[in-house]
Amino acid sequence: MSSSSERKPLEVVKGVNGLDKVVLRQVNGTSAEVYLYGAHVTSWKNEHGEELLFLSSKAIFKPPKPIRGGIPICFPQFSNLGALDQHGFARNRFWTFDDDPPPLPPDANHKVITDLILRSTIEDLKIWPYSFEYRLRITLGPGGELMLTSRIRNTGTDGKPFTFSFAYHTYFSVSDISEVRVEGLETLDYLDNCQKRERFTEQGDSITFESEVDRIYLSTPTKIAVMDHEKKRTLVMRKDGLPDAVVWNPWDKKAKAMVDFGDDEYKHMLCVEAAAVEKPITLKPGEEWRGRQELSTVNKLLDP
Numbered sequence: 001m002s003s004s005s006e007r008k009p010l011e012v013v014k015g016v017n018g019l020d021k022v023v024l025r026q027v028n029g030t031s032a033e034v035y036l037y038g039a040h041v042t043s044w045k046n047e048h049g050e051e052l053l054f055l056s057s058k059a060i061f062k063p064p065k066p067i068r069g070g071i072p073i074c075f076p077q078f079s080n081l082g083a084l085d086q087h088g089f090a091r092n093r094f095w096t097f098d099d100d101p102p103p104l105p106p107d108a109n110h111k112v113i114t115d116l117i118l119r120s121t122i123e124d125l126k127i128w129p130y131s132f133e134y135r136l137r138i139t140l141g142p143g144g145e146l147m148l149t150s151r152i153r154n155t156g157t158d159g160k161p162f163t164f165s166f167a168y169h170t171y172f173s174v175s176d177i178s179e180v181r182v183e184g185l186e187t188l189d190y191l192d193n194c195q196k197r198e199r200f201t202e203q204g205d206s207i208t209f210e211s212e213v214d215r216i217y218l219s220t221p222t223k224i225a226v227m228d229h230e231k232k233r234t235l236v237m238r239k240d241g242l243p244d245a246v247v248w249n250p251w252d253k254k255a256k257a258m259v260d261f262g263d264d265e266y267k268h269m270l271c272v273e274a275a276a277v278e279k280p281i282t283l284k285p286g287e288e289w290r291g292r293q294e295l296s297t298v299n300k301l302l303d304p
């Protein structure tokens, strides 16, 4: 039996290696967990307590190593598309609670909400010389839907604009990658990271997986569905302000090369990442950008 304290809608507890994590819980039993390290969502569970995100059994919860799985935030750089380390630094910084969050939505009392913030430090300014405020709102909706809303503002006083690329690097948990289909990316152009980012056009069928996939789909629809046949479940991603979608599965060879990833774990994960990669975002001083990702589930397969 769980104690009453375990049912609080919002609670800060110690996670792996004593790192702080925020637990969000809804009355219907759904939940999410977010580490302040990286503002990294590591868990999202449905009303039956089933985990919907993949987190590697070998994930290393030791800064500065980013956590393998969940939803790392790639900012201010996606991948190696710039001078910074792969995927930028937001995923390995300690975020804090935002004491001046954006206004709450009108239906806030049915939602569980936590607001985090990251500001550039003197150390960060040495590697990326732009002042910013990055506000992340994490919302668990009444039906267990998980929303991440990023608001990034140029707080520079020197008149300089800055440019960034971005991704919510979402690792979904799937029962068997060979049985999964992704819908919503048919007939789109993509850049293939496995082939020097050459541009290709996807064919008309939904996407299935039988080898390594690492693609940036360009200007996608706002809704993408991951259909898990074995679980008879569809994971639905909706996005706003994020035109692209990255699809990644490392497959066996790359899996073996990663120290924080089990050799066979590629069979049980699929990354679908709401992203802004092809056209990076530029903010002048005082300007703010908003990018949103919402995840929900349908407990049956959507019609093909």
Ligand SMILES: O=P(O)(O)OC[C@H]1O[C@@H](O)[C@H](O)[C@@H](O)[C@@H]1O
Pocket (backbone or CB within 6 Å): 079, 086, 087, 169, 193, 214, 215, 246, 248, 273
């Ligand atoms: O190992 P990292 O830095 O978390 O990156 C994992 C993967 O992230 C994906 O988004 C990239 O498209 C891949 O190329 C990359 O391998």
